[in-house]
Amino acid sequence: MSRIGVAFRAFFAALGSTATAERIGLALDGAKLPKIDHEPQNQPTDKLAPQPIPARSEAITLLAALQREARLVDLVKQPLAKFSDEEIGAAARNVLGDCAAALDRFFALKPVVMQEEGTNCEVPKGYDPARFKVSGSAEGAGPFQGTLAHNGWQASTVKLPSWTGSKEAALVIAPAEVEV
Numbered sequence: 001m002s003r004i005g006v007a008f009r010a011f012f013a014a015l016g017s018t019a020t021a022e023r024i025g026l027a028l029d030g031a032k033l034p035k036i037d038h039e040p041q042n043q044p045t046d047k048l049a050p051q052p053i054p055a056r057s058e059a060i061t062l063l064a065a066l067q068r069e070a071r072l073v074d075l076v077k078q079p080l081a082k083f084s085d086e087e088i089g090a091a092a093r094n095v096l097g098d099c100a101a102a103l104d105r106f107f108a109l110k111p112v113v114m115q116e117e118g119t120n121c122e123v124p125k126g127y128d129p130a131r132f133k134v135s136g137s138a139e140g141a142g143p144f145q146g147t148l149a150h151n152g153w154q155a156s157t158v159k160l161p162s163w164t165g166s167k168e169a170a171l172v173i174a175p176a177e178v179e180v
Helices: 003-016 019-026 056-069 074-075 087-107
Strands: 110-111 121-123 144-147 154-155
Touching: 003 019, 056 087, 074 087, 087 110, 144 154
Parallel strands: none
Antiparallel strands: 110 154, 121 144
16 A cells, blocks of 8 residues: 555544544554554444443442441441440441341342351361351361351342432432432
């Protein structure tokens, strides 16, 4: 292909794509270019095309649900120094009960080990460290015998509400409340 043909192709490719214009600019500056496996093919720029749903972290969704249903963020962000232990305990009782109900609904929580804490427990050979945390003088891959200190928790389902709000509100945990 002639130099004029290459120049025209580069000119129109740069007009059509910011990413391509940046790569052409880097090439002209003598920079080493990364390998590109495939080029995007004439992606539509129609402004009437459906917009993607705003991204929202599942962590924010969970925190927002715990705030909405149990006022968890209000409790932990409240300056507790001005309240008595009895007042904090009374507030925490309601918040913790509501949080437990929300977590059960979203995750259907159940113990990792189905036996009483304080009883003898066997950790199988080649155990998964995400399922068992072994402490004490344990060496090797097991099996181990010990006392169950904590059952652990696992989710048997994940049913978080989906986000339908705006991009600007994707990080909002709770809206500001204004009484008029």
